[in-house]
Amino acid sequence: MLSYEFMRIAFLVGILLGIAIPLAGSTVVFKRLSSSGDALAHSSLAGVAIGLAAGLNPLGMSIVACVISFLIIELIRKKFAKYSELGVAVVLSLSVGLAGILMNYTKEGYLESYLFGSILLVDKLQLYLAIGVTALVVIFYFVFHKQIFAIIYNDSEAKVGGVKVGLLNFVQSLLFSIVIAISAKTIGSLVVSSLIAIPVAASLQAKTSYRGTLLLATILSVVSVIIGITIAYYASWTPGATIAIVAVSLLVLMFLYRALRDAIAKRRSLKTTK
Amino acid sequence: MIELKNVSFSFEDGVLFQDVSFRVEDGQFVGIIGANGAGKTTLIRLILGLIKPSKGEVVNTEKKIAYVSQTTSLNDSSFPATVEEIVSLGLVGAKPSLFHWKEEKERVNAALEKMDILPLRKRVVSELSGGQLQRVKIAKALVGDPSLIVLDEPDAGMDHDSHEKLVEGLLSLHKDHGIAVLFISHHLHDLESADQILLVKDGSVTRYQGGDHHVEL
Numbered sequence: 001m002l003s004y005e006f007m008r009i010a011f012l013v014g015i016l017l018g019i020a021i022p023l024a025g026s027t028v029v030f031k032r033l034s035s036s037g038d039a040l041a042h043s044s045l046a047g048v049a050i051g052l053a054a055g056l057n058p059l060g061m062s063i064v065a066c067v068i069s070f071l072i073i074e075l076i077r078k079k080f081a082k083y084s085e086l087g088v089a090v091v092l093s094l095s096v097g098l099a100g101i102l103m104n105y106t107k108e109g110y111l112e113s114y115l116f117g118s119i120l121l122v123d124k125l126q127l128y129l130a131i132g133v134t135a136l137v138v139i140f141y142f143v144f145h146k147q148i149f150a151i152i153y154n155d156s157e158a159k160v161g162g163v164k165v166g167l168l169n170f171v172q173s174l175l176f177s178i179v180i181a182i183s184a185k186t187i188g189s190l191v192v193s194s195l196i197a198i199p200v201a202a203s204l205q206a207k208t209s210y211r212g213t214l215l216l217a218t219i220l221s222v223v224s225v226i227i228g229i230t231i232a233y234y235a236s237w238t239p240g241a242t243i244a245i246v247a248v249s250l251l252v253l254m255f256l257y258r259a260l261r262d263a264i265a266k267r268r269s270l271k272t273t274k
Numbered sequence: 275m276i277e278l279k280n281v282s283f284s285f286e287d288g289v290l291f292q293d294v295s296f297r298v299e300d301g302q303f304v305g306i307i308g309a310n311g312a313g314k315t316t317l318i319r320l321i322l323g324l325i326k327p328s329k330g331e332v333v334n335t336e337k338k339i340a341y342v343s344q345t346t347s348l349n350d351s352s353f354p355a356t357v358e359e360i361v362s363l364g365l366v367g368a369k370p371s372l373f374h375w376k377e378e379k380e381r382v383n384a385a386l387e388k389m390d391i392l393p394l395r396k397r398v399v400s401e402l403s404g405g406q407l408q409r410v411k412i413a414k415a416l417v418g419d420p421s422l423i424v425l426d427e428p429d430a431g432m433d434h435d436s437h438e439k440l441v442e443g444l445l446s447l448h449k450d451h452g453i454a455v456l457f458i459s460h461h462l463h464d465l466e467s468a469d470q471i472l473l474v475k476d477g478s479v480t481r482y483q484g485g486d487h488h489v490e491l
Contacts, residue, residue: 030347030353030354032350142372143370143372144370146362146363146366146370146371147366147370149355149359149363149366150363150366152347153346153347153348153355153360153363154343154345154346154347156319156322156324156341156343157341157342157343157346157363158363158366159324160322160323160324160339160340160341160424161340161341161363161364161366161367161418162367162368163366163367163368164368203354204352204354207354207398207400207401208354208398209354209355209356209359209398210354210355210356210359211359212354213354
């Protein structure tokens with residue numbers, strides 16, 4: 001399998017994005033805004049459709065669409081505080097509608113390839129982009145992880161402490177949008193949302209520290225990608241879809257692990273009481 | 275020192291404060307009291323500079339303020355963090371500090387010891403009781419050596435004993451360490467020893483001395 005260059009590149013890009021996606025997406029999951037990650041993933045598809053239909057760079061348009069969608073979600077969240085999820089619904093509907101209509105003006109099958117991605121057809125430019133964006137995400141989270149954690153904990157307390165909440169939120173969202181846009185071409189815009197939320201949800205079952213949760217989420221995401229691509233290669237399945245199924249299977253395993261751990265703890269405490 | 279000079283504040287659907295003026299001197303223990311929805315949290319947000327007044331001026335000369343909000347991620351039972359991770363957030367400022375972990379650890383341990391929760395430092399916050407969580411929140415506020423701590427209903431969800439201990443703890447922080455305390459409470463008897471009480475009612479803020487029994491909510 002690894003004797004083919006396209007497979008080696010597929011694994012490399014998969015592992016890189018497997019690190020970048022849960023890191024960049026963890027904040028929305030911890031803030032219980034996973035659905036906005038889903039909406040952004042769909043908006044990247046609309047961006048690609050606009051790019052293809054208008055003869056513009058699909059990747060560039062995908063990034064622009066993600067950033068604009070993020071701004072729309074935030075604007076609606078601030079304007080209609082009681083209906084904060086409205087922005088997600090608006091962006092999702094708009095993205096699916098735009099992508100669906102513009103599909104008629106693109107080459108047949110081209111836009112569909114963004115739904116589940118085409119990780120086995122990654123070119124050198126996409127590889128370099130994946131290396132670049134992953135390096136940026138890892139450096140950003142390494143340097144600012146305490147500030148980001150403070151914002152997740154409570155943004156007003158962080159602001160009073162001197163954290164530049166607005167600026168860091170903007171940079172985070174920009175990085176998140178770029179990661180989603182690059183991932184759409186390789187592992188697919190529908191699949192990327194599974195790697196935003198599921199590895200973090202799975203790692204939450206371990207009930208550990210913030211740093212431990214982030215590390216475990218990244219490991220589970222990378223493991224999902226490696227197992228997913230391997231199974232897809234031997235079973236001739238779609239790699240992006242297989243990665244999503246593996247990620248969900250790992251989540252189920254983590255649920256079982258937690259149930260088992262809780263049962264053992266309960267039994268021990270009962271014994272101590274007796 | 276914090277001073278509000280003729281401050282007004284309006285929401286889209288109406289005026290909340292009209293021409294409010296008062297002053298909190300250095301090192302004072304001040305209680306904010308008022309009915310639900312009177313605007314106590316908004317008043318705190320104005321004082322902290324989190325929102326801007328529609329009219330007037332807020333003067334703030336405090337060197338370091340720590341804010342203890344009513345709602346944090348600790349309200350989420352699945353939030354992944356240990357006690358020491360939460361307390362260390364009190365040291366986070368604008369600039370990243372990556373290489374001062376030893377000094378940070380010492381300061382975190384000192385704050386945990388002050389709140390009598392040092393043995394809990396490695397525990398995951400979702401395993402703690404309501405009273406223990408409040409202590410964690412206050413340790414987070416203390417760790418940065420603030421000159422003023424602002425607390426928004428720190429007793430929310432606490433039983434009677436935990437509540438009494440919390441108020442005693444805040445008073446001893448004020449008396450023993452000279453830290454100014456500004457806190458929202460629903461219980462007038464918490465404010466017996468306060469230097470002043472600010473009653474928020476009908477768009478205005480009225481000042482009373484601590485222990486004054488003429489305060490009517």
